[in-house]
Amino acid sequence: MPMRDDDHTGTRIKEQRRLAGLTQRAMSDRFPYSYSWLTQVECGARPASADFVAAVARALRIDVTVLTGQPYTTQMQEDRLAGLIRPIRESLDLYDLGDDPQVTTRAVAELVAAAEELCAHVRAAHLHAAASALPDVITELTVLCWRSPTTELWRALASAYRTAHDIAVKLGFYDLSSVALDRLGWAAERAADPCLAAMRQYFRGLVYFREGEYSTGLRLVRSGHSLLDQGESDRAALTVAGQLHLGGSVLAARAEKANLAADHIARAREYAERVGDASRLHWLNFNAANVALHEMSVAVETRQYDEALRQAKALRLPASMATSRRAHYFIDRARVEMELGRREPSLKSLWAARRAAPEQTRYHPGARETIRGLVHLSRQAPEPLRNMAAWIGM
Structure with missing residues (x-):
């Protein structure tokens, strides 16, 4: 091996x-x-x-x-991703420097569309494409926001900051992701957009989920809800509120608060029924299928692996499901199957994740640990497992 x-x-x-x-x-x-x-x-x-x-x-x-x-620098150098992080970091540092007359910007409509395209790239798990284009978009939007600030531009800049956060998390640069979230809060305040502010609390909650500070994460979820106007006609607010409930469900599961996790899932399901497929609204992938995926994640986090596998087998992911979310499902499923000693199905799930989103899977620590578990379970690792281990850098 x-x-x-x-x-x-x-x-x-x-x-x-x-x-x-x-x-x-x-x-x-x-x-x-x-x-x-x-x-x-x-x-x-x-x-x-x-x-x-x-x-x-x-x-x-x-x-x-x-x-x-993390970050897995050897693999990043092989994938030509390592050199893309510093430009992102530098673009995030321009936020308070005012206008730069040396910067030539694209038209507002073109930049707003570019920020949307970055979100689409991340949802499609095209990390290299998103990371390559991101610094210029942030730089130009920052300059335009200082030259002629409008709500539309502040929202677009907030979206670009959110993309920086997404890329940094997926590549394991968590310090950079925290900087991006600070910038997101700064832009959301200037856009006077409560949905963006609440989304920031959701992402911050996931930071504490990763670090094991679940009570703080749950406080951030509650804070996010308090920022929203969840009126009947406000579909955007309901969508963000539903996503906050999904974040709350996995935080509560890790905190061993089963009843609270179930309540968050129930509330998220209620909101999903009200808004329908809102997967493209703020690019949160919020819909009934994502609620079902988080219900499975709750079972995984509480180590109810038989129940998690039952749910995984029952899930039918819609064609509209974002590639990044689809890959995450296969990685979770692979872990469950590995924990249950189902080596071949687990490896098949990992290959499905790799085919769907190779960059995301290669840099996912959960995928690495599942591969290590499969190696330990195998007296002699089969060739597909050896290939997977070599590809992921083990």
């Missing part, structure tokens, strides 16, 4: 635990997993799931990326 036994999340957990001066017994007393579970993860006999990594990071008071090894 083209895999280094000393280069995985478990070894990083062991290293950070030792740096903190903790034995495995002492560590197991600090977070909600057993001593046996910890020892298996550290030696590579068990994959480090996202919830496990978040719990370790919270217990040791370190960032999740210290444990996952």
Whole structure:
């Protein structure tokens, strides 16, 4: 196997635990997993799931990326993505510098359309295309917002900042994603758009979901709801509110608040029935199918794997489902099948994710850990699994 036994999340957990001066017994007393579970993860006999990594990071008071090894720079260099991050970072830093007479901008309508196209690229999991075009769009929109500010331009700039956040998260640059969210809040305030402000709270909630701070994440979800006018005629507000409920469902599941998770799912389903397919409204992919996907995610997060697999098999993803969301479904399904010892179906699900969204799958830490779990389950890894492990960088 083209895999280094000393280069995985478990070894990083062991290293950070030792740096903190903790034995495995002492560590197991600090977070909600057993001593046996910890020892298996550290030696590579068990994959480090996202919830496990978040719990370790919270217990040791370190960032999740210290444990996952993100960003995966070797693969980014191979995919010619590494050189695209600095221009994005620099464009985000222009927000308070005012007009730049040296910048020639496209027409307003063209830039607004370009910001929409960036969202479409991310939903289609075309990360290289989005990352390549993004800095110029942010730069030109920033200059235009200073030259002749309008609500339309501020909204477009907020959308571009949201795209920066999406790309940064998918590539593992979480510090950059936080900067992008700050800029999103800045632009949303100037656009006087409560939906954009509430969406920012949703994305911030997912930051705390990743880091294992679930109570803070749930507070952000409640804050997002408080910003919205959820009147009968406001479809946009209902859509964002529904998405906030979806975020709340997985946060509550991780926090072991089963009743709250179920309530969030029920409320999201109610909103989905009221708005119909709102998948393109703010590019949130909000519809009944996404509610069903989050209900499956709740089962995954609460480790009800048999129920999660039952739901996964019953799901029929519509053709309108965004490619990025479709790939996420296959990655979740692969994890469930791996946990249940269903090696061949799990590998098939990973290949389905790779075919749908190769860039997204390659940089998804959950996909990596599932592959590691499959390798451990296999006495002799079959060629498709060896190919997958080599492709993902193991």
